[in-house]
Amino acid sequence: MNPGEVNLTLLRRTLVISGLLVFSLLVTSCKKSPFPGYELIDGGVYYKLLVFGEDRRTAKPGDYVNVDIAYYTLNDSLFFYGRRTLQLTEPEFPGSIDYCFMAMAEFDSASFIISAQGLFEKTLNTELPPFLQPGDFMKVNIKMHLIRTEEQYIREKEEFLAWIRDFGEYEQTVLRNFIEHKEIKAKPTPSGMYFLPIKKGNSTKKVNRGDIVTVHYEGRFLNGKFFDSTIKRNQPFDFVYGTEWQVIKGLEEAISYMTEGEKAIVIMPSELAWGRQGSSTGIIPPFTSVIYEVELLKIESRAGRR
DSSP: OOTTOOOHHHHHHHHHHHHHHHHHHHHHTSBOOSSTTOEEETTTEEEEEEEOOSOOOBOOTTOEEEEEEEEEOTTOOEEEEEEEEEEOOOOOSTTOHHHHHHTOBTTOEEEEEEEHHIIIIIISOSOOOTTOOTTOEEEEEEEEEEEEOHHHHHHHHHHHHHHHHHHHHHHHHHHHHHHHHTTOOOOOOTTSOEEEEEEOOSSSOBOOTTOEEEEEEEEEETTSOEEEEHHHHTOOEEEETTOTTSSOHHHHHHHHTOBTTOEEEEEEOGGGTTTTTOOTTSSSOSSOOEEEEEEEEEEEOHHHHO
């Protein structure tokens, strides 16, 4: 290497190490925390860095971020995981989850402790899950994949939509051929779902927003291959109906048509399932229609469970 050349790898490592040292100084200057390993930072959230990304431009209100996000109780019990793209807004209250996103740069991974009530009641506009109580804290683990300005996001979205338009048309053709081959006579709902009841319920009880529902389901592709089953796991699934990010849109819609004890087969296009990106695990490809057999085992009101 010529004396005038710069070793970019060495320079990058030096900058990262320098950034870590600065970060260390910032953390040690933060207020003491009641949660070991976490530091209280601006916005009233508790923060622990897990992975330090090299690009140190942090997200700000108006930016779009693509993240893996997981919710845990304080004893590390996972109750939600998913990949989401969302636009950040100005935080509306101390401890808002928006402060978590804005503390991160691209490729960072971090763990936060925030108010459960703040997330569910103020941000998601829903009730607390039954296993959390008013005043409880919870953990939110975030992996920041991308940060885009609004202009960048709109441009990239338009380019992406132009590129994948043919894939969407192909999915519609496959789904239409499947419906014709199976001689399914039911009409699709306005969203494009085919709802086929196969067992009547044992009551007239229907679900309301905020109810706790217990379901068994089996999910499979149009070729019949299974990709998920609570029956095989012998573990029914509970969730709060109407709570964002709990289940895919198609399952929520299907359950809205059902009474307690009812079983149905549901055929749904990808826009009601995992959409253009597919599942974060990679099991469900983009633009993939799926079939669910769903049994609504129980409906409980929040007040009734308490």
